[in-house]
Amino acid sequence: MASLQKGFVYLVGAGPGDPGLITVKGREALQEADVVLYDRLVSPRLLENTQDYCERVDVGKRPSSRWTQEEINRTLIRMASEGKTVVRLKGGDPFVFGRGGEEAASLRKASIPFEVVPGISSVTAVPAYAGIPVTHRDYNSSFTVVAGHEHPDKKESAVKWEHLAKGSETLIILMGMANLPRIRDVLLRYGRSPGTPVALVRWGTRSNQETLTGTLADIAERAKAAAFRPPAVIIVGEVVRERERLTWFELLPLFGRQILVPRTRKQRSLLSAGIEQLGGEAVEFPVADLKMAENAENVIKAEPMDDWLVFTSASGVEVFFRILEKTGKDIRQWANAQVAAVGKRTAVSLKEKGIQADVFVDTHSAGLMEAMGSLVKTGDRVLLVGGGKYRITLASSLQNRGCQVRETEAIETRTVYGCTKDAVRMLQAGEVDMIAFASSSTVRHLVEAIRPELAGEEEALYSVPVACIGPETAQAAEECGWKVDKVACPHTVEGLIDALCHLSEERQTALAATAEGPS
Secondary structure, three states: OOOOOOOOOEEOOHHHHHHHOOOHHHHHHHOOOOOOOOOOOHHHHHHHHOOOOOEEEOOOOOOOOOOOHHHHHHHHHHHHOOOOOOOOOOOEEEOOOOHHHHHHHHHHHHOOOEEOOOOOOOHHHHHHHOOOOOOOOOOOOEEEEOOOOOOOOOOOOOOOOHHHHOOOOEEEEEOHHHHHHHHHHHHHOOOOOOOOOEEEOOOOOOEEEEEEEEEEOOOHHHHHOOOOOOOOOEOHHHHHHHHHHHHHHHHHOOOOEEEEEEEEEEOOOHHHHHHHHOOEEEEEEEEEEEEOOOHHHHHOOOOOOOEEEOOOOHHHHHHHHHHHHHHHHOHHHHOOOOEEEOOOOHHHHHHHOOOOOOEEEOOOOOHHHEEEHHHHHOEEEEEEEEOOOOHHHHHHHHHHOOOEEEEEEEOEEEEEEOOHHHOOOOOOOOOOOOOEEHHHHHHHEEEEEEEEHOOOOHHHHHHOOOOOOOOEHHHHHOOOOOOOEEEEOOHHHHHHHHHHHHHHHHHHHHHHHHHHHHO
């Protein structure tokens, strides 16, 4: 990245909607940012790449918005002039119908240094997620991108529709839904066949993607009948025929499902990543915050003479290294110690710190002692770092083996209040399809944080199907008022994702049966 001696602006393409489609360089820019000015269509998940101190400013243009392009330009200049690193996060690519060129020109005029970080454009990504290749050697070797927000038959249109109608094999039309009947009429008028396949893709690359197909002759009527609204990409051409055999995204097992994932404020969610990989949308909701336990620093900074470091949670790993940094210690002081980890997320957190666990079990039930086996000897000194009831059981087992155990929870969790607005709105609107609980603590914190806000509408929360990572979590959910629909087996993140897939399939089957009615 650029060396930043003074204010600097990154014009970053966020991609078309799927947060996983941002580039590595775009993510790095977000991690450096003091301020992010982001568009309406940018995934909120991308903002999680910013630091805690980063200011986030929604400058999305909408009817009720006070932000004009000139105001955005002035804000970029002002913030950069204050010495800040500013990211202008724009949907798609900054220079593809994104007005990024205007923003860059205003920065150059004000002598503000900037860098353009290209993004994946909806021009190619949205058709791809709908199973439509924009080029295919059986159909075409070219495509044309058109802005469809102009009236195609207005006298001074910048789009030469008379040439495009028959001269371009595939047309990709952005921002054209409002003018779909006019676009149809002008293409037909200039010689495009009425039988030409057409696809409309709304919210492309997101879990709520919708695709409608037809022909040039009937697509406008089909869209009206289906109440198909913008934002959407219009694809006109023979390549649309490939959708029937190349559809993939809409066939994923969690496609179209919005799943509430309660988590700690700082926790990075492998669960959310797995949900999105299978086509769902993980609506992450921070319900708890991590805090060092009072005894953690004293226990960890004591003279490290341990034979074992045992971590039972990823948050324990985080706090352990935070204390090392605070106290000026170094992991090399445990160079002769063996390391054990409970849970895949814990092992991944250690690996990110450069440590490979000597012993690992991918479960939060009894099993680590068996895995450690003869490696544990009477008199071994063990530092046990983590949280949950399993830590207490493990400490007792180690002591029964004759080990000297020092232990700390490393963290305390506190309920986060004041972050409930979006979750409450989605629950009230019936937009949450499932809730996934990965720990018993998130169950309790969710109830504490959100139930007061529902005020008489608790049914909106308790009527949502629930999947839990294990029996302990399921028990906590039932005690709080839920009927638990699925319990993961095995009790892992992967098992929980599998449970969500089964739950989604069962709900789909039930809905289909209801729609068909009694035979």
